[in-house]
Amino acid sequence: MINLEILKQLSVKTPSKIVMLVFDGLGGLPDPETGKTELETASTPNLDRLAAEGVCGLANPVSPGITPGSAPGHLSLFGYDLTQYIVGRGVLEALGIDFELAEGDVAARCNFCTVDENGVITDRRAGRIASEKSAELCKRLRQITIEGVEIFVLPVREHRFAVVFRGSELSGNVEDTDPQQAGLMPKKAVPRSGDAERTAEIINEFTTKAKSLLTDSVPANMVLFRGISQHPNLPQMSDTFKLNPAAIATYPMYRGLAKLVGMEVLATGATFADELSTLSSHWDNHDFFYVHIKQTDSSGEDGDFQRKVRVIADADQLLPQLMELIPDVLVVSADHSTPAVLKGHSWHPVPALIRSRYCRVDEVKEFSEKACAAGGLSTISSTDIMPLAMANALKLNRFGA
């Protein structure tokens, strides 16, 4: 792949508009009875027409055989080399609850847990206390103050919550305090590098204060830290691609990822129809739109083949609304595969189509995993999609003399 520094040198601002439509977890595996994947089963006349008018291929989000999480799956679609740009689990947790993470912030996923009178963990999840109880305890922990650092204690769900530290010279390079099994004491936060010593101290001080605030709240009488990580300070799409990008996504984590790369997150409703109205009403204000459909992934995660088929078919029916806006470049792809038969993300490459006036149309007439395997894009890395979209929008100058 070409690196972002080179793309930054080549990219130019033009009025042309790109829409990147991401069906989360779109790629699938065949139903054993029919031999057809979810996408092959769904009735998709509009996607098929777009495939026929565009150029298709398959894309590996990370590398063949590697199953991506949501962050690497999306960042690669946005053009970022994943070996270089890592988004930590704590950061993702904070993004997932719509927290406005700022540069320099360090975030962690936390658990309420149960410890006995000797401080030994007896339940890492505090009996999965109710979310309401958890929110109440988070409120209590907000009393904690530590010199020189602002602290956000954020409920997530059941025993899970997030903590964000804001201040100068923090680092995410700190080991978990969660020993990952009951029968052990919570670990001290240990820095993995010299510049993380202060952050480790802060986490240890927070933990000590939390313990004394929680003594009476058995089973949730202690806290554990995991996935401690810092805002990744990613290059911004406005800078790299000279775009004024917008994100239309109903789930907080995807809005958060979009924010990390500098997209403006547009308020929208819960359905794809809502997202399309949002797209339409903001059409004049941006030159790049990332539109995210979540339900293809969640139905795949649930192992619900037929629901995933319906989500795809329903979205397909609404595509003419999108095409009426006449985007100069339309990309349809996915962040990763989520085959219903695997009930989870998988390593399989995702179908990808690019339709523009200059896309060199291939022989593919159907948007499906099999058909895309024979497409004119061949099998590429997902990180190639953004440069291809930019090129098709005539937004990239030539490379070299």
Next chain:
Amino acid sequence: MINLEILKQLSVKTPSKIVMLVFDGLGGLPDPETGKTELETASTPNLDRLAAEGVCGLANPVSPGITPGSAPGHLSLFGYDLTQYIVGRGVLEALGIDFELAEGDVAARCNFCTVDENGVITDRRAGRIASEKSAELCKRLRQITIEGVEIFVLPVREHRFAVVFRGSELSGNVEDTDPQQAGLMPKKAVPRSGDAERTAEIINEFTTKAKSLLTDSVPANMVLFRGISQHPNLPQMSDTFKLNPAAIATYPMYRGLAKLVGMEVLATGATFADELSTLSSHWDNHDFFYVHIKQTDSSGEDGDFQRKVRVIADADQLLPQLMELIPDVLVVSADHSTPAVLKGHSWHPVPALIRSRYCRVDEVKEFSEKACAAGGLSTISSTDIMPLAMANALKLNRFGA
């Protein structure tokens, strides 16, 4: 490609079993009369069925256009990035005669040669003396002792032998003493780095002592060193992939390469049928089996198109025995192409198939170079095959949050 360090973080131990069947030099070129390659000519109903049930593609062992030797061809199949992990020729020579090379050992390919009274080389191969004579002279050279280093002098064939030095602080970073042409004196061994000075001295001392031991043995009255190289100390598959891997190969060099990556080498017979019995009798003890068929390569090297066709067809007939073991993942591929029309290794990508319950079956119904070119794996790097095999065995966790 994804690096081994990341694969190590992602890989998990599970009971599923992977078989990697390597037809050495399988890829071919068409017979000018029929227009069909060796693989396309051979009757291969079983391979064709596996192709239909699996996902196919082509794989480049190194990079398009690059013809690999046996070591890079195999190491890339085992997942190793060849720009990072190099196996030297001396090491390969020692492995090829079944020598038990240890970590830190430095090995070299050596020639007996003829020098005149002025020490000038008149024949770099000492008239290709008989192997028996050569073995006798090797025995004589075993008298040589050098302070602080253990020396192994190992006959290979005709004028060729190998020398292995064992001791502390050795290095393979030493220039050849073979000037590559007659009419010149043997060169002094010259270190290419500071840490190789001692090794260069050892080789020069060995050469001086060999010369005086060989004065009466014209035409084999001097020795030349080439391919001086150190045991590469490769990451072990048990560590990288959490596998307990076994190798079934009839030729020493392949057993040696397997040892380098930490496979247990199983004793086996001379034929593929023997190899399959070995596979069957050790089935319960390992979760990864590398099975090597040599004769596809040797018939190709001999330019014997029809013999290569027969080797392929004969192996195909035995495949049902392999499939009765019900491997969770079967990989069939090659280390490189050896087209009979070229009588040697070539740069052409090799056919590859992966069959598992989760492989996303493609449209390929025949295991051939042409059919694989349209397969769902597309054209990948051979180094992607191990991650794909691991993924299909559900032995890789997801990457990133």
